[in-house]
Amino acid sequence: MNPKLNVIDIIVSDIQDAIAFYARLGLDFKVDEKYPDHAGCDLPNGLHLMLDTEKFRGGTQTSGWSRPTGDPRTFLAFEFADPAAVDARFAELTGAGHTAAQEPWDAFWGMRYATVLDPDGNGVDLYCPLPAE
Structure with a gap:
C-alpha cells in the first residue's frame, strides 16, 4: 500500500502572526484548545494544514528541533x-x-x-x- 499524504505541518515562531497571514489567503485555522501552540485547517481537497510553534515542535522531537537556516526549502x-x-x-x-x-x-x-x-x-x-x- 502506498502512503497517503494528507497533512502538511509548518513550523512557525508566532502562531497568531502565521494565522493572520494565512487568513489573508482564505485559510481558517483553529487553535487547539488543549495545545495553544498548535492550529489546524482542513482544506477542501482533503488535505489538513497544521501550524506548530517552534516551542511545540521542539518539545515533540526526541533530539530536539532547531530552525533551519538559508532560503525557504518548501x-x-x-x-x-x-x-x-x-x-x-x-x-x-x-x-x-x-x-x-x-x-x-x-x-x-x-x-x-x-x-x-x-x-x-x-x-x-x-x-x-x-x-x-
Missing part, C-alpha cells in the same frame, strides 16, 4: 482564478508588510506567478494559468 502554492487576482493578493500581502520574494510575472511555463514569504520566511506562491492566446 513552498505552498495557491491557485487563483486569473492574473488580476494574483496581482491583487500579492499587493495585499506585501502592502500588509510581508516580504516579496518574486514580483508578479508571466512565467515562461504559462502561468502568472508571484512569491511572498510568510512571517517565518516560508515561501508562498500565488499563481494562475495564463489565458490561451
Whole structure:
C-alpha cells in the first residue's frame, strides 16, 4: 500500500502572526484548545494544514528541533482564478508588510506567478494559468 499524504505541518515562531497571514489567503485555522501552540485547517481537497510553534515542535522531537537556516526549502502554492487576482493578493500581502520574494510575472511555463514569504520566511506562491492566446 502506498502512503497517503494528507497533512502538511509548518513550523512557525508566532502562531497568531502565521494565522493572520494565512487568513489573508482564505485559510481558517483553529487553535487547539488543549495545545495553544498548535492550529489546524482542513482544506477542501482533503488535505489538513497544521501550524506548530517552534516551542511545540521542539518539545515533540526526541533530539530536539532547531530552525533551519538559508532560503525557504518548501513552498505552498495557491491557485487563483486569473492574473488580476494574483496581482491583487500579492499587493495585499506585501502592502500588509510581508516580504516579496518574486514580483508578479508571466512565467515562461504559462502561468502568472508571484512569491511572498510568510512571517517565518516560508515561501508562498500565488499563481494562475495564463489565458490561451
